Amino acid sequence: MDDWLKDSDEVEASWVTVDLAIFTLRGDHLMVLLVDRGVEPFLGRPALPGGYVQKSETLREGALRELREEAGIDGGALHLEQLGAYGDPGRDPRGRVVTVAYLALGPDLPVPVGGTDAENAYWATVEELGRDGTRLAFDHSEILAEALEEVRRKLEYTPVATAFCASEFTLSELRTVYEVVWGQSLDPSNFRRKVLGTTGFVEATGGQRMPSTGRPAALYRRGSAWVLSPPLLRAGGQPA
Amino acid sequence: MDDWLKDSDEVEASWVTVDLAIFTLRGDHLMVLLVDRGVEPFLGRPALPGGYVQKSETLREGALRELREEAGIDGGALHLEQLGAYGDPGRDPRGRVVTVAYLALGPDLPVPVGGTDAENAYWATVEELGRDGTRLAFDHSEILAEALEEVRRKLEYTPVATAFCASEFTLSELRTVYEVVWGQSLDPSNFRRKVLGTTGFVEATGGQRMPSTGRPAALYRRGSAWVLSPPLLRAGGQPA
DNA sequence: TCAAAAGTGTTAAGGCTACACCCATGA
DNA sequence: TCATGGGTGTAGCCTTAACACTTTTGA
Numbered sequence: 001m002d003d004w005l006k007d008s009d010e011v012e013a014s015w016v017t018v019d020l021a022i023f024t025l026r027g028d029h030l031m032v033l034l035v036d037r038g039v040e041p042f043l044g045r046p047a048l049p050g051g052y053v054q055k056s057e058t059l060r061e062g063a064l065r066e067l068r069e070e071a072g073i074d075g076g077a078l079h080l081e082q083l084g085a086y087g088d089p090g091r092d093p094r095g096r097v098v099t100v101a102y103l104a105l106g107p108d109l110p111v112p113v114g115g116t117d118a119e120n121a122y123w124a125t126v127e128e129l130g131r132d133g134t135r136l137a138f139d140h141s142e143i144l145a146e147a148l149e150e151v152r153r154k155l156e157y158t159p160v161a162t163a164f165c166a167s168e169f170t171l172s173e174l175r176t177v178y179e180v181v182w183g184q185s186l187d188p189s190n191f192r193r194k195v196l197g198t199t200g201f202v203e204a205t206g207g208q209r210m211p212s213t214g215r216p217a218a219l220y221r222r223g224s225a226w227v228l229s230p231p232l233l234r235a236g237g238q239p240a
Numbered sequence: 241m242d243d244w245l246k247d248s249d250e251v252e253a254s255w256v257t258v259d260l261a262i263f264t265l266r267g268d269h270l271m272v273l274l275v276d277r278g279v280e281p282f283l284g285r286p287a288l289p290g291g292y293v294q295k296s297e298t299l300r301e302g303a304l305r306e307l308r309e310e311a312g313i314d315g316g317a318l319h320l321e322q323l324g325a326y327g328d329p330g331r332d333p334r335g336r337v338v339t340v341a342y343l344a345l346g347p348d349l350p351v352p353v354g355g356t357d358a359e360n361a362y363w364a365t366v367e368e369l370g371r372d373g374t375r376l377a378f379d380h381s382e383i384l385a386e387a388l389e390e391v392r393r394k395l396e397y398t399p400v401a402t403a404f405c406a407s408e409f410t411l412s413e414l415r416t417v418y419e420v421v422w423g424q425s426l427d428p429s430n431f432r433r434k435v436l437g438t439t440g441f442v443e444a445t446g447g448q449r450m451p452s453t454g455r456p457a458a459l460y461r462r463g464s465a466w467v468l469s470p471p472l473l474r475a476g477g478q479p480a
Numbered sequence: 481t482c483a484a485a486a487g488t489g490t491t492a493a494g495g496c497t498a499c500a501c502c503c504a505t506g507a
Numbered sequence: 508t509c510a511t512g513g514g515t516g517t518a519g520c521c522t523t524a525a526c527a528c529t530t531t532t533g534a
Contacts, residue, residue, distance in 0.1 A: 432488095433488095455485055455486040457485075
């Protein structure tokens with residue numbers, strides 16, 4: 001890279017990485033994919049999967065590649081969005097490393113199998129991580145916290161909740177997504193009305209699915225809306 | 241920087257910059273600060289102010305420094321938030337440059353005076369930029385578009401609108417912020433009720449201000465809330 | 481006393497919550 | 508026929524939009 005690029009001796013080159021906060025729903029738990037670090041720094045500590053951005057790829061392509069390499073997941077079907085950049089000088093003891101954090105959501109993703117890097121990846125329940133206060137490597141605990149809050153907020157005013165469901169899903173499944181992510185139970189009948197009353201949120205496929213017991217449920221797929229208006233608001237709101 | 245940092249020959253070091261989308265309100269217009277580029281690439285083209293992140297500063301500190309150097313603005317009082325990272329390989333013809341975009345909002349900011357870099361900075365009305373289809377340097381048009389949408393959305397569910405007002409303001413002034421940024425007029429009496437009914441949005445100072453004509457208006461300052469619940473929703477919403 | 485802006489009141493329409501109730505299925 | 512989850516109906520409450528109306532000032 002040419003030296004005339006920089007405009008001051010105070011400027012230095014940086015390494016740029018992508019880190020992924022990958023969430024899925026397993027049963028009644030929100031899970032995040034972690035990797036136990038095999039090298040220094042933070043050897044042995046859990047971390048978000050990630051790695052260096054390569055020469056000719058966009059940041060998003062880098063995120064998709066890491067998703068494949070570190071998690072064994074094909075990101076094509078997933079919801080993938082950028083969270084933000086983290087670049088405090090001290091965040092990596094090796095030097096200036098700016099990381100771009102991505103948020104990925106998928107439906108009941110498989111346990112990572114031993115590929116190149118994915119062998120020591122595993123799903124951890126978000127709830128438990130919060131309870132036992134596990135500190136992740138680098139500033140990954142903060143990234144995870146912001147990712148979580150982003151997911152919770154986005155459920156309100158976008159249809160991302162469908163990203164946690166398979167391509168066809170019942171309204172109960174969709175409601176479970178909200179209940180697990182928000183940690184509160186919702187009235188099934190009111191939820192149904194809100195969702196069906198929001199144009200573009202979901203559309204009926206015509207199919208049905210048998211539950212283990214009870215009446216068969218209609219199947220839906222994601223609709224065309226990008227934003228929900230009006231939004232589905234969490235009860236309670238926030239205290240002043 | 242140590243070479244063992246990278247894990248593949250496909251990895252290269254990058255330059256990291258911060259770019260600023262600085263908005264203010266002047267009269268009935270939303271303005272954004274632009275700089276005409278004095279060097280290649282994109283010589284002469286308007287661009288968002290920005291520059292290289294220095295060795296020992298955080299990304300946010302870099303944004304504050306550029307705010308001072310390129311715009312002559314003390315960022316201490318401003319609302320400053322990160323928008324995201326832009327790092328497509330081709331976005332800068334000189335090589336790999338990842339930029340972290342920041343959004344800054346301030347009340348009726350002064351015209352930049354000739355400091356070091358601020359002399360060719362100027363305020364442009366957002367409306368006009370959109371109308372005449374001006375292309376900014378690099379990918380700054382996209383960054384600006386995303387910044388605008390972020391401002392419009394944030395007005396709904398956070399009290400950021402107060403960032404466009406002085407430390408004390410009338411409800412009419414606050415309403416004007418919404419009207420200009422959203423490009424729609426709002427009913428004064430309903431707006432008043434919504435704002436005063438949202439706990440923590442504003443608090444009365446006890447003072448009053450005389451308008452050019454008419455009854456004096458009570459003064460308010462920003463309250464303690466970070467989020468508005470319920471949000472102030474834009475009319476219309478989005479079509480499916 | 482008039483214009484202009486601040487601020488209050490009112491009413492009708494629509495949304496939301498809570499809960500009662502009916503439906504379809506497997507066991 | 509019972510248990511279970513799917514799905515509909517509804518009464519009361521609350522919010523909202525629209526707009527009429529009062530208040531306070533300077534000219």
